[in-house]
Amino acid sequence: MPAKKPTVPRIRRQPEAARDNILAAAEGLLIRQGPIALKLVEVAAAAGVANATVMHHFGSIDGLHTALMERMTGELVEAALAAAAEADMNPDGAIETTVQALFDTFEARGAARLAAWLELTGEWKRLNGVRDAVNQVAKQQGKRLGVSTDAAEDMILVGLVLAMGAGLFGRSLGQLMGKPRNLIRDLAAGVLRARALAMKGLA
Amino acid sequence: MPAKKPTVPRIRRQPEAARDNILAAAEGLLIRQGPIALKLVEVAAAAGVANATVMHHFGSIDGLHTALMERMTGELVEAALAAAAEADMNPDGAIETTVQALFDTFEARGAARLAAWLELTGEWKRLNGVRDAVNQVAKQQGKRLGVSTDAAEDMILVGLVLAMGAGLFGRSLGQLMGKPRNLIRDLAAGVLRARALAMKGLA
């Protein structure tokens, strides 16, 4: 007699939860293994679902990529605004807090990898949210430090470049050079901190 | 009568020249279109040869990737050493020259894209040459500025992170924010220059 087809028990989620589960798995893959690991098969495996499920929710692998970028940039912007708000609440030590938050976001949370991926694939269009966030934070911090919005914006841009560079390359570069784990991050943070303090002093 | 199979005239190169031709094409692809464009077909087309030719010279697509990384890191190290030598020959304005050379290398010459690619694919093993170059330049410049090799090395590391960040993200980020073409690069270069001058002043 023919054996019954073995059926695996299924987890049925709400659509949103299902998408979220998949995107979280994909984000982990991106952070740990880089964009090259974002294949349909690998994402599906990491999320614990069938490939067809991924297709069902995102339509195509590109759809998944797009959704992932949007998710991660959303998280990034949110983190930035939260840090700025925090700085406003607590002016003493605001600079230090903000600098650390910036470097944390780009290093630990994978934002630097996201940014690199976007750059290498030419998908900067998606980042309008980032522009608005930078504008907003610049206005806020300019007022706080007593400098023009434009000057604050420039400082933020340098800070971003530093944090992205350190977040993306700091660990590996430090390891390559036989330096302590956080040296490069600390050096970069020091540069930014000095810059912010100087600006505050001048105002 | 059966038509003769049309044959395309072939260019037969020395093995080394053939490899070089292919690698140069691949390098251009990497710089202009990012690592995702490094498919066998695209590289072969860019180099003007058949796919099988690429396979013949590099064994596999991974072999090509490896060879390309080695080639580009070699160029990078060479440029770094040349810039350091130049600085030694001409101490006045050495800082400015060096800073500009650093940013040029990482922005225009594609080194930042290479570095990002290496980082995202986890291929930092290949960079021992870079470590040695940094060591060497640090010793040189430390002596020139009158500071310890270690301090010089730290400054170089910050400079690298800045230049890589600016080279990789500067253009796109500036454009996104509606800034002048070179603003971010110039800001970043200014930060590094200030740092170097301060170090020189202290010594």
Added chain:
DNA sequence: GATGCTATTGAAAAAAATGTCAATAGCGAA
């Protein structure tokens, strides 16, 4: 010339990755 070596190539196989589809199975609502 003729010969040997091997870089080069087109074509086709193999492998990898993406996409399609009909059937199944949770789950909430009637």
Added chain:
DNA sequence: TTCGCTATTGACATTTTTTTCAATAGCATC
């Protein structure tokens, strides 16, 4: 309970990318 909706799935189809292979053709040497 039964029904309807649809998230989920395995199996298969399609497309893309890599790899193999036998034949060809430059070029140096004799």
